[in-house]
Amino acid sequence: MQVQFGVLGPVVAWDGAGDAIALKGPRHRAVLARLIIARRRVVPVFRLVEDLWTDPPADAVGAVRTFVAALRRALEPERPPRAPARLLLTEGPGYALRAEPGAVDAWRFEQAVAATATLPPKEVFARLEEALGWWRGPAYAEFADQPWVRAERSRLAELRLHAVERQAEARLGLGLAAEAVPDLDAHVAEHPWREDAWRLLALALYRTGRQGDALAVLRRARTLLVEQLGVDPGPGLRGLEADILGHAAHLAPAPGPGGAAGRVWAQTAAAYDRTVPSGARVRLESTVGLLRNLAVTGGSGLQAARRHRVAAVAAAEELGDAELTARVIGVYDVPAIWTRVDDPEQAAQVVAAAERTLTALPPGGHEAARARLLATIALESRGPLPQARRAGRTPSARGPQAARQAEEIARRLDDAALLAFALNAVFMQTFHRAGLAPRRDEIGVELVALSARHGLATSEVLGHLIRLQARSALADFPGADHHATAADRLAERHELPLVGVFTQWYAALRTAATGPAAAAEAEAAYRNAAARLDGAGMPGLEHGLLPLALLCLRVQHAQPAQAEEHTDWGPYEPWARPLALLAQDRRSEAAAALRKVPDPPHDLLFEALWCLTAQAAIAVGDRQTMERAYIQLTPAAAELAGAGSGLLTLGPVSKHLSDLATALRRPR
The missing domain is CATH 1.25.40 (Serine Threonine Protein Phosphatase 5, Tetratricopeptide repeat)
Structure with missing residues (x-):
C-alpha cells in the first residue's frame, strides 16, 4: 500500500493503514527530507554528506548508505531480501525517492492551491480548508536551521500565506465577511507586511457594517508601512480607502445564493457586537441558542457546539445565577437519536451542572426551567457517567426518574416545545429491557403529531427517525420506508445534514434484511454508509x-x-x-x-x-x-x-x- 510522507510540520511517514512509520534518528529523517525536497530527482551521495555534516566523519559515505538501508526497511517492510527497491532507489551517483505525486503532503498542498485558480468561491473555500488542515507546524520543522532546506521552507511558507488569503477572499465571495474578520485580524498581526491581508481585513470589516473600523485598519497599515519600511501603501490599499469613503457599489458582496442572507447575518452580528456589552449575561443565552443551531449541522459544527456548550455552562455557573444557568443548560434541546454518548466525561459535567442548578433554584415557580434541566439529565445519562458513580447513584435509576418528571411538568404546563424535549428524554430511557420497540413507536407517533402541529421541525424529524427504528424492529419495512422518506424530506427543507447519515444506514439495513442473496449488496451498502x-x-x-x-x-x-x-x-x-x-x-x-x-x-x-x-x-x-x-x-x-x-x-x-x-x- 502507498506510503505517505508529511513535511508540513515535523518530517514523518505513514503506512497504507495511516500508522506512523518509525524512521529512527534525526539523520535518517534528514536524508528522507533531503530526497523529498529533490522532488523525485537524484541526490548525489557527496551532496547528502555535505548537507548532513558541517565536518563530515571519515566514514560519512558509509553512514549515508546505512541510513538509506534503514529507511528502505522501514518504508518497504515486506520487500523480499535482495529484491530491488521500488521507492527509495539507487541511481548513478546517488539516491532518489520515487514517491507518487500525491504521496507528499507538501506536493498535494501545492496542487490544491493551484487548482483553486479557476474554481468558484464555495469550492475554493472547501478545498483550501482541507489543504490548510494538512499543516501540522512549520514545514520541515526540525530542520529549520539547515541551509539545504531554507529555500523550500520559505517557498512553502509563502504558499501557505497565499492560501490563507485566498481562502479569506473566498469567504468574502460567499458573503461570510463576519466569519473572515477574526482570522484575518490574527493573520495581519502575525504577518504585518502583507498588504493584501490588510486589504482583505478592511474589506471584510466594511461588509459587516464597520466602515470606521475598516478605515482605521487602512490607516494602521499605512502608518506601519511608512514608519517601519519607509514605503507608501500600494495601489490596492489606496484604491480601497477611496472606494470605502465613496461607498463604491462594487464593494458590496456579489449577488448569488445566500448573498443577501450573508449580508443580513453579518450586519446583525456586527450590530449585536456593538450594542450588547461584552460582559452582558444575555450573551450566554444567545451563544447557546446559536450552538443549538450549530449542533444540527453535524461534523465540526456538532463537535464545536458540544465543546463550547460546556464552556458556556461553566461561565454561567461562575456568575452564581441559578436561573441564568438553568436557561443556559435548558435551551440546548438538540434532538438525540443515538443512545451512546459521544463524550461521557463531557456528558457527566453537564449532568452534574444540571443537578447543582436544580438544587440551587429557589423554591416555587421555575417549573419549565426545572423540566428542561430534568430532560437534560435524562438525555445525557445514556451510558456510564463517572459523576453519577462517584455520587453513589446509578445512571439507570436517575435517568428514567428525571425523564418521567420532565414529562409530567411539560404536560401540566401544556408547553409543546418542552413536551417534545421531554419525550426525547423519555425515548432515551426506554432501553431497560428487550422488546420495547412498540413503546418507542408510541413515543414517535406522539412526537411527530405534536411537532407537526406546532412547527417544531427538528423534533418532527426526530419522531420520524424514532418510528423508522421501531418499525424496523417490528419488521414493518414499508412503514419504516415511509418515515425515512419523511425525515429526508424535512431534512432537505430545513438543512439538517445529519439526518442523511441515519437514513443511509437504514437503507443498508433494509438491504441486509432481504436475505442471503443480497449479502454482497448489503456489505457494499454498509461500507458506503460507514464512509x-x-x-x-x-x-x-x-x-x-x-x-x-x-x-x-x-x-x-x-x-x-x-x-x-x-x-x-x-x-x-x-x-x-x-x-x-x-x-x-x-x-x-x-x-x-x-x-x-x-x-x-x-x-x-x-x-x-x-x-x-x-x-x-x-x-x-x-x-x-x-x-x-x-x-x-x-x-x-x-x-x-x-x-x-x-x-x-x-x-x-x-x-x-x-x-x-x-x-x-x-x-x-
Missing part, C-alpha cells in the same frame, strides 16, 4: 460500527465471523471477540473470552449484542450464558435483532431463541 460517518461529528456512533454491521450480516447468514487479527471492533470488542476467535478455530480461547463478556449496555444494540453472545455460547456449549441470553431475549421474540437501531440486524430474535432452545433442549 458517510467519517467527519459526521458522532464518534460514539462511528467507532467499530462497520465491523459490527458486517459481523451481524455474517451471523445472520450462518457464516463465520471476520477472522482478521487486527479488526478494530471499537466498543463492541467484548461481544465480537468470541465469534472472531471461533472463526480462527481457537475454541478454548473463545470460551475463555465469552466468560469475560459483560452484559450488553441497555441501548439500541442491546438485542443485537445479546444475539452475538448467544451464538458464541451455543458454539462453545456455555449453558449458563445460553440461559441468561434466553431470558434477556425472550421479551423481543417478535422483533428483528438489532433492527431497532435502524443500523443493522441479525434477523429475527425468534430464530436465535430457537437456536438457544435447541441447545438447551427446551421445548420450543
Whole structure:
C-alpha cells in the first residue's frame, strides 16, 4: 500500500493503514527530507554528506548508505531480501525517492492551491480548508536551521500565506465577511507586511457594517508601512480607502445564493457586537441558542457546539445565577437519536451542572426551567457517567426518574416545545429491557403529531427517525420506508445534514434484511454508509460500527465471523471477540473470552449484542450464558435483532431463541 510522507510540520511517514512509520534518528529523517525536497530527482551521495555534516566523519559515505538501508526497511517492510527497491532507489551517483505525486503532503498542498485558480468561491473555500488542515507546524520543522532546506521552507511558507488569503477572499465571495474578520485580524498581526491581508481585513470589516473600523485598519497599515519600511501603501490599499469613503457599489458582496442572507447575518452580528456589552449575561443565552443551531449541522459544527456548550455552562455557573444557568443548560434541546454518548466525561459535567442548578433554584415557580434541566439529565445519562458513580447513584435509576418528571411538568404546563424535549428524554430511557420497540413507536407517533402541529421541525424529524427504528424492529419495512422518506424530506427543507447519515444506514439495513442473496449488496451498502460517518461529528456512533454491521450480516447468514487479527471492533470488542476467535478455530480461547463478556449496555444494540453472545455460547456449549441470553431475549421474540437501531440486524430474535432452545433442549 502507498506510503505517505508529511513535511508540513515535523518530517514523518505513514503506512497504507495511516500508522506512523518509525524512521529512527534525526539523520535518517534528514536524508528522507533531503530526497523529498529533490522532488523525485537524484541526490548525489557527496551532496547528502555535505548537507548532513558541517565536518563530515571519515566514514560519512558509509553512514549515508546505512541510513538509506534503514529507511528502505522501514518504508518497504515486506520487500523480499535482495529484491530491488521500488521507492527509495539507487541511481548513478546517488539516491532518489520515487514517491507518487500525491504521496507528499507538501506536493498535494501545492496542487490544491493551484487548482483553486479557476474554481468558484464555495469550492475554493472547501478545498483550501482541507489543504490548510494538512499543516501540522512549520514545514520541515526540525530542520529549520539547515541551509539545504531554507529555500523550500520559505517557498512553502509563502504558499501557505497565499492560501490563507485566498481562502479569506473566498469567504468574502460567499458573503461570510463576519466569519473572515477574526482570522484575518490574527493573520495581519502575525504577518504585518502583507498588504493584501490588510486589504482583505478592511474589506471584510466594511461588509459587516464597520466602515470606521475598516478605515482605521487602512490607516494602521499605512502608518506601519511608512514608519517601519519607509514605503507608501500600494495601489490596492489606496484604491480601497477611496472606494470605502465613496461607498463604491462594487464593494458590496456579489449577488448569488445566500448573498443577501450573508449580508443580513453579518450586519446583525456586527450590530449585536456593538450594542450588547461584552460582559452582558444575555450573551450566554444567545451563544447557546446559536450552538443549538450549530449542533444540527453535524461534523465540526456538532463537535464545536458540544465543546463550547460546556464552556458556556461553566461561565454561567461562575456568575452564581441559578436561573441564568438553568436557561443556559435548558435551551440546548438538540434532538438525540443515538443512545451512546459521544463524550461521557463531557456528558457527566453537564449532568452534574444540571443537578447543582436544580438544587440551587429557589423554591416555587421555575417549573419549565426545572423540566428542561430534568430532560437534560435524562438525555445525557445514556451510558456510564463517572459523576453519577462517584455520587453513589446509578445512571439507570436517575435517568428514567428525571425523564418521567420532565414529562409530567411539560404536560401540566401544556408547553409543546418542552413536551417534545421531554419525550426525547423519555425515548432515551426506554432501553431497560428487550422488546420495547412498540413503546418507542408510541413515543414517535406522539412526537411527530405534536411537532407537526406546532412547527417544531427538528423534533418532527426526530419522531420520524424514532418510528423508522421501531418499525424496523417490528419488521414493518414499508412503514419504516415511509418515515425515512419523511425525515429526508424535512431534512432537505430545513438543512439538517445529519439526518442523511441515519437514513443511509437504514437503507443498508433494509438491504441486509432481504436475505442471503443480497449479502454482497448489503456489505457494499454498509461500507458506503460507514464512509458517510467519517467527519459526521458522532464518534460514539462511528467507532467499530462497520465491523459490527458486517459481523451481524455474517451471523445472520450462518457464516463465520471476520477472522482478521487486527479488526478494530471499537466498543463492541467484548461481544465480537468470541465469534472472531471461533472463526480462527481457537475454541478454548473463545470460551475463555465469552466468560469475560459483560452484559450488553441497555441501548439500541442491546438485542443485537445479546444475539452475538448467544451464538458464541451455543458454539462453545456455555449453558449458563445460553440461559441468561434466553431470558434477556425472550421479551423481543417478535422483533428483528438489532433492527431497532435502524443500523443493522441479525434477523429475527425468534430464530436465535430457537437456536438457544435447541441447545438447551427446551421445548420450543
